[in-house]
Amino acid sequence: MQNIVFLVLRRMRLPLIALICAYAISILGFVLIDGVDNHGQPWHMDFFHAFYFVSFMGSTIGFGEIPYPFTDAQRLWATLTIYITVVTWLYTIGSLLSIVQDHSLRRVRAFTTFTRRVRRMREPFYLVCGYGDTGALLVRELASRDIGCTVIDIDEARIQALEVEGLPIHTPGICADANETEVLTVAGLSNSYCQGVIAVTNSDVTNLKVAITSKLLRPHLQVIARAETHDAAANMTSFGTDHVVNPFDTFADRFGMMFHSPAMYLVYEWITSVHDTPLKDFVVPPRGLWVICGFGRFGKAVRKHLTFEGVQTQIIEANPHGTQPPDGAVIGRGTEAITLRQARIEDAVGIVAGTDDDTNNLSILMTARDLNGGLFTVSRQNQRSNDALFDAARVNLNMQTSAIIARRVLSLIMTPLLGDFLRLARHRDEEWANLLVSRVSGVVTELSPQTWTLSIDEGKCPAVVQMLAQGTPVTIAQIMTHPVDRSRPLPCVPLLLKRGANLELQPSMETPLENGDQLLFCGVHEAWLEMKTTTKNFNALTYVITGAERPDGYIWRWVSRNKTLDQS
């Protein structure tokens, strides 16, 4: 605010001085020029009348000649001053309007508004740097879960897109460079409600700068950064960035998992999926020769994991000097039939279209399918705007950079236990995963399941804590009961129980709860809502445990006590 006042005052100096001078000259003229009163006596206008006359003349040119009709000399001067004052007024008002429209002033104003909005945030929020495909998806998903964000992006058009997005939660955004410390400070680093910083710009350098600035200024803040090169990732980890997300590695890791454990892959996919997406089906990629087009960061990661799984690969790369593919790689783009034939596409079982150009990737897939109809197709989608094209291409597996990062970041933020669960699950065998898949598919509908954490503490589950304090044991099965009809279990599955430092995968339904436990569930959204009722409302919990409706209020309790006394 301070800045704007100074800027306006500085720009208004000349117009204001012009206005003062115009008034001074006009007033002085009227005071000096001879006039005549009603009786023909010589008369001089004084300062008071002159100021009065010039004031209304300059703005309205009305009211007539006062207090006596003017002489010709006075009229001449009045004509002249009309032009002086009117032009000066127009100049002053015009300057004021142009200042309001001024680009630099608008930026200052936007910055001031943004600062004020962030300062007023009174709920936990995340600072998101970069509002591209990933950032937009992330902010929307967080907002739908009632978590606020502040957004920084260097592109004005994206910030405008944020303003018209119509998010359910007010999300302040600013068009600024996230490399500047002041911008980060204003956008949330200095706010005690800021929960974490998410750096998902498309430049590794900027993400690195954001991560290091946040870690230096607020060491305890959670920092999640996107890194597309191993250099940047190692650098970020070195100074304590909490989570580094590499979309290519994440995807390649899952893809590799599909080969040795399709059920485990399904477990991973289901419990880390975004709200309201259709449930993925069981897919087993064939083993045999795989053709990988593009040996950039994506191609390298995929080849590494495929080789680890014992799958034979053939590389096609257009720029062998920049990427240094292994020996035997075919030089070319992969969009022409001849290159694909050279890579023995007819003998292959699968193709990975992994260049950084969406059009080329689609072209590779179409050509490859023409040559070999039974191919398993994997594509890399770089732009979210091409969703419709990739849908129409009916790819077996589509890697969408922004969705992969957004899902990973979301699961890190929303359900910290999920990381523990996935880490433990990885060491289990395929049979265990199969069992879990069948349990989960038993409770979910055609939409992907939701995961949530339940903390047994005074704030989140007051009813459970109260019940435990009374000495009544509460089991997992009991809180997983419908609060209206106790014969109906809620459609969800307990995934993990964290008690102190102990982690228990898929805890038994009869496990009694303890104060301080943390539970990870997966199931349909409604189950979560019902579970909140059961664990928060003491009467509902009493009902699911004993089957008796607990009387509410002093009178009903008194009545029911008398009743039980009579019976005994």
Added chain:
Amino acid sequence: MNMEKVVFAFFIVLALTINFGFVMGEMSDPGHHNAYELFSALIISLIATVLKFGDRTHIGAVLLATSLVADLQLIVAALVWGVLVYGTGTGLTPHTVADIVSLAGGALVANFASVVILITETVMLRR
């Protein structure tokens, strides 16, 4: 030589000198205090104020403040003059003239402070 500084100093000093010219003379003698002088003192003081707009230094802020004080005093003096002559019809008695001149005298002190600050700043520059 900086033209901006010349104009700036010119108006600040001129505000002081014209103000001084108006105040000078027998306190309660209407003949010693010219209406034109009060008018020009007010106009110059207003211009000097606007010239100080937008200076974000500490000295700039103090200069703006003293200037605003001078404006206030002079505007009140002019108002008193106008009200006494045209509003109440009392006219310019020795008593009312003394009131007007004492108000303008206050503005004189504020203008003097402005000039002192201006000189101090110039001396501190040492070049």
